[in-house]
Amino acid sequence: MGMAIDRDDTQFHVLAVDDSLIDRKLIERLLKTSSFQVTAVDSGSKALEFLGLNNNDADDDEEDEQRDSNTESVSSDEDQDHQDLGLGVNLIITDYCMPGMTGYDLLKKIKKSSSFKDIPVVIMSSENIPSRINRCLEDGAEEFFLKPVQLSDVNKLRPHLMKGRSKDIDSSHKTTSTRLITSGN
Amino acid sequence: MDGYGMQNQIACIRRSLFDQGYLDEQFIQLEELQDDANPNFVQEIVTLFYTDSTRLIQNIELTLNSRPINFSKLDDYMHQFKGSSSSIGAKKVTSECAVFRQYCAAGNAEACIRNFQHIKQEHAILRKKLEFYFQMMGQAAVAQTR
Numbered sequence: 001m002g003m004a005i006d007r008d009d010t011q012f013h014v015l016a017v018d019d020s021l022i023d024r025k026l027i028e029r030l031l032k033t034s035s036f037q038v039t040a041v042d043s044g045s046k047a048l049e050f051l052g053l054n055n056n057d058a059d060d061d062e063e064d065e066q067r068d069s070n071t072e073s074v075s076s077d078e079d080q081d082h083q084d085l086g087l088g089v090n091l092i093i094t095d096y097c098m099p100g101m102t103g104y105d106l107l108k109k110i111k112k113s114s115s116f117k118d119i120p121v122v123i124m125s126s127e128n129i130p131s132r133i134n135r136c137l138e139d140g141a142e143e144f145f146l147k148p149v150q151l152s153d154v155n156k157l158r159p160h161l162m163k164g165r166s167k168d169i170d171s172s173h174k175t176t177s178t179r180l181i182t183s184g185n
Numbered sequence: 186m187d188g189y190g191m192q193n194q195i196a197c198i199r200r201s202l203f204d205q206g207y208l209d210e211q212f213i214q215l216e217e218l219q220d221d222a223n224p225n226f227v228q229e230i231v232t233l234f235y236t237d238s239t240r241l242i243q244n245i246e247l248t249l250n251s252r253p254i255n256f257s258k259l260d261d262y263m264h265q266f267k268g269s270s271s272s273i274g275a276k277k278v279t280s281e282c283a284v285f286r287q288y289c290a291a292g293n294a295e296a297c298i299r300n301f302q303h304i305k306q307e308h309a310i311l312r313k314k315l316e317f318y319f320q321m322m323g324q325a326a327v328a329q330t331r
Binding site for chain 2: 020021022023025026029030033097126147148150151
């Protein structure tokens with residue numbers, strides 16, 4: 001389907017997660033100034049809710065994987081639709097220290113999800129703790145920003161987003177060429 | 186006062202806020218995020234800070250007044266307070282919060298209570314100074330349209 005190619009012209013959509021009202025306002029302004037579309041939520045569980053993953057879904061990965069391997073071609077289309085359903089989140093940026101679900105917990109849940117594991121996740125923290133930073137990066141975070149986050153940090157996001165976009169285009173090309181071959185028979 | 190006179194006065198007020206250590210680099214970051222589409226961003230986020238931090242101050246007071254003092258809760262509140270004040274570039278408030286957290290970690294109730302008075306003072310002083318600064322800017326904007 002050619003829809004992925006059309007998305008070249010649309011804005012990247014960033015989901016920002018932070019329990020601090022002030023930091024949410026700040027990250028929103030930083031992202032909008034850099035021409036990102038922003039959805040800001042105040043907790044990890046609201047973030048999962050927004051993605052369409054409730055807490056149970058994120059934990060039931062073994063079941064999901066079973067289902068996916070049995071109906072592979074169908075589920076990948078469904079995943080794409082899940083993204084297209086106006087949610088279309090291209091990157092998640094989350095605070096580390098939040099009550100309930102920490103940013104690290106959220107990172108793990110996202111990475112365990114078959115639908116969302118490829119979405120880049122960035123973690124922010126006001127505390128410079130090397131072991132914390134390393135753990136986040138080792139477990140899949142693309143970047144770790146120290147607060148207060150600056151415009152120069154936000155500028156580092158684009159390459160991660162462009163990587164995701166070219167992956168979308170590649171996979172849509174593959175789909176298209178497969179269909180052409182099939183219809184040619 | 187004419188437009189130029191006011192601009193000069195405002196520039197002086199602003200410079201002194203930095204020179205006297207009330208504000209740091211982060212405040213300049215906020216100013217840089219302000220544009221024609223978001224002309225009041227700095228004032229908005231500062232207002233938000235004062236609303237939010239007032240709530241935190243009340244919670245901290247309550248926690249400091251209870252016996253035994255819940256230092257873990259105190260640290261949580263102060264972590265939030267320090268984070269927000271750092272995000273708006275409130276330099277003195279932020280460093281007082283850092284000191285508080287050290288006393289808190291040491292379980293030093295007396296020092297916490299004493300230090301908290303400093304935090305409240307700095308918080309109030311900065312509020313007055315910023316309110317005056319924004320007021321001057323508002324007046325200058327009006328003067329410019331005449």
